[in-house]
Amino acid sequence: MNITTQKLVFAATSRLTDRFPVAGGRLLDATIRPIYGNRAVAAWYARRNRHEIGRMRGYQRFLVIPDVHIGDGVMSQSWVVALRDLFPAAQIDYIVNRAVAPLIEGHPDATRVIPLFSGETFPTAADIGGLRALINEGAYDLCLCSCPFLEPGDIAPPTQPFLNFMTHGAAILRNEGDVTQINHFSYQGYRFVRDLFATITDPVREDNFPGVRTTYADAIIEESGRFASGLGLGHAPFVMINPDAASKYTLIPFERQAALLRTIVEGLQSDSAILMGAGHTAAGIGERLVASLPAASRARVRIIPPTLPLAVYAAVIDHADVFISGDTGPLHLAAARRHSRSGRHSFRNRTAVLSLFGATPPRMSGYDSFKPGYLAANQDAPSWCYQAGSPCRNITCLNKLFKTCGTVRCFEEVDTAGVAAVVLQHLHHVRSGRA
Numbered sequence: 001m002n003i004t005t006q007k008l009v010f011a012a013t014s015r016l017t018d019r020f021p022v023a024g025g026r027l028l029d030a031t032i033r034p035i036y037g038n039r040a041v042a043a044w045y046a047r048r049n050r051h052e053i054g055r056m057r058g059y060q061r062f063l064v065i066p067d068v069h070i071g072d073g074v075m076s077q078s079w080v081v082a083l084r085d086l087f088p089a090a091q092i093d094y095i096v097n098r099a100v101a102p103l104i105e106g107h108p109d110a111t112r113v114i115p116l117f118s119g120e121t122f123p124t125a126a127d128i129g130g131l132r133a134l135i136n137e138g139a140y141d142l143c144l145c146s147c148p149f150l151e152p153g154d155i156a157p158p159t160q161p162f163l164n165f166m167t168h169g170a171a172i173l174r175n176e177g178d179v180t181q182i183n184h185f186s187y188q189g190y191r192f193v194r195d196l197f198a199t200i201t202d203p204v205r206e207d208n209f210p211g212v213r214t215t216y217a218d219a220i221i222e223e224s225g226r227f228a229s230g231l232g233l234g235h236a237p238f239v240m241i242n243p244d245a246a247s248k249y250t251l252i253p254f255e256r257q258a259a260l261l262r263t264i265v266e267g268l269q270s271d272s273a274i275l276m277g278a279g280h281t282a283a284g285i286g287e288r289l290v291a292s293l294p295a296a297s298r299a300r301v302r303i304i305p306p307t308l309p310l311a312v313y314a315a316v317i318d319h320a321d322v323f324i325s326g327d328t329g330p331l332h333l334a335a336a337r338r339h340s341r342s343g344r345h346s347f348r349n350r351t352a353v354l355s356l357f358g359a360t361p362p363r364m365s366g367y368d369s370f371k372p373g374y375l376a377a378n379q380d381a382p383s384w385c386y387q388a389g390s391p392c393r394n395i396t397c398l399n400k401l402f403k404t405c406g407t408v409r410c411f412e413e414v415d416t417a418g419v420a421a422v423v424l425q426h427l428h429h430v431r432s433g434r435a
Contacts (some may be wrong), residue, residue: 003122003149010402013394018406021290021392028394037169037173045167049196053278055161056141057391059201062092063138065145068117068127069246070310070329071365073100074212074336076146077107082193083144084109085205093138095131102311106215106341110177121246121401122149131155137191146189148399161231168192175373176361184375186212211378214336216315221345224315231302233319236271237430239264239423240320240351243286245328249359249402249410251282252326252388256414258292260324263420265297272427275320277313277330278306315337321381322352322423327360335367352381352426356419358410359397362387384422389413 017024035041049180062083066076073096083092093112096104101115116130117123123131132155135143143156146165156162172188182188190209241261245251252260265274279285280313283306290301314333317323323334329362331353338347355366366385368374377383388411397403397410 002151005398006148006402010396010399011404013396014404014406017392017394022411025392025394028396032395033173033176037332039174042170042174044354045170046073046196049163049167050199052161053142053196053200055375057161058141059087061138061142062087062090062139063095063135063140063143064092065095065131065143065147065150067147068097068120068123068149070097070100070119071332072146072185073097073104074214074329074332075184075365076189077104077110077213078186078190078209079144079146079193080107080109081210082190082197085194085203085207086197086201088204093140095115095134099310100329101216102217102220103336104340105312107213107218123147128154129423135160144193146185149182163196165189165192172191172364176363176395179373181373182375183361183373184366185364187375210334211375212336213339213378214314214333215339215341216311216345216347218340218342218344219308220311220315221340224312224318227308227312228316228319231273231275232304233273233275234271236269236273237321237427238273238275238319239268239322239324239427240275240277240317240334242277242323242325242328242330242334244277244282244330245326246281247328247359248395248408249400249403249405250327250357252356252358252414253411254285254288256388256411256416257285258289260414260416260420261289261301262293262297263416264423265300267420267424268427269431272300274301275316276305277304280306299412317351318347318349320351322354324354324356326421327355327357327362327365331355331367332365335379335383337378349379350381351377351379352382353377353379353387354419355383356411356414357385357387358390359393359400359403361395361398367399377392382426386415386419399433407435 046177063068065078091111094110097117098115105113127374135156144163154163175183276286286303317334325331334353362385367377367383368385369376369382
């Protein structure tokens with residue numbers, strides 16, 4: 001579906017739920033999920049995909065193209081893993097957002113990590129031109145794409161075999177009604193690639209989804225250590241909060257965040273503290289949240305400067321005992337298992353991850369260690385995914401970039417006391433050695 005069509009369709013669904021929040025949301029769920037998520041549609045796409053891989057000239061050169069955003073660059077590494085399970089000697093190139101490239105480089109299953117995407121919300125003309133040139137010169141046996149804003153004809157000639165993750169959408173929609181299926185994009189990407197190619201070749205590695213990961217250069221690890229030491233936090237458990245999000249439908253409202261922050265600060269022991277992101281899309285939100293606290297409590301919160309490089313920020317997360325975020329890129333950085341590229345450093349990988357979801361379906365991109373149908377964060381610590389109460393939430397909220405709701409109701413009900421209790425209880429377990 002091209003961008004213009006998506007804008008029209010999702011604007012119409014937004015108008016429906018603006019006028020009829022509850023009935024409109026139920027109507028969309030009752031029609032869209034059964035129509036586009038039925039087995040016949042999934043089978044039709046599966047046949048088309050088998051035909052597409054039948055056009056391949058060989059199995060030696062692959063190009064994986066995730067969506068343009070930071071979180072997608074982390075999650076879509078599972079495609080590279082699945083391909084390497086099947087084709088151990090192949091060249092597998094992976095396109096990523098330039099900002100996240102330092103955290104993907106060094107992936108053991110990627111031949112090349114190519115920092116091409118500029119970081120805009122949608123692919124730019126330069127992004128598309130760069131992709132087209134790369135594909136024309138690369139002589140790839142197959143391109144695999146999970147970006148919903150790229151049409152094959154925009155970046156590849158008709159002779160280029162091309163698989164689009166959108167063809168797996170029917171299966172994902174159907175899985176939303178089946179809690180026995182882990183429906184996270186990363187896991188489903190792994191299943192999509194591996195199961196499709198398993199029809200024509202035998203995998204050489206066991207079927208063992210490794211979870212999301214990031215990889216760090218020595219200089220980044222050392223800089224993050226210096227930054228964490230400079231905060232003067234000592235060895236007491238501390239919480240790290242990302243208050244920002246790229247969309248108003250996934251941004252936890254200020255008053256909800258302020259209430260959550262106050263409750264956590266009030267429950268912290270005297271030697272614990274909170275490390276707060278300054279905000280980028282919602283610039284200055286960190287400082288405003290701190291200012292909302294009673295004056296006596298403000299010293300308990302340190303602000304991460306917005307100039308801190310993303311890779312250093314991601315490495316600092318490893319020092320935190322709990323990371324709190326909405327549905328946005330840093331959530332996936334926190335959930336990823338951290339690796340040293342050189343092997344000379346060790347990560348704790350014991351950060352508990354708590355995410356708060358508004359519009360977007362939490363099973364598709366959230367992490368939870370306890371709920372069926374969820375993927376757990378790739379940490380030696382629990383993860384929790386909280387879904388706020390919303391009267392109009394429906395399956396079309398998945399495409400948050402094209403929703404145009406006049407009234408944002410995504411976080412109408414948030415149990416801030418309950419969320420804070422989960423955080424404080426985990427910090428108590430950390431202190432007692434039971435985490």
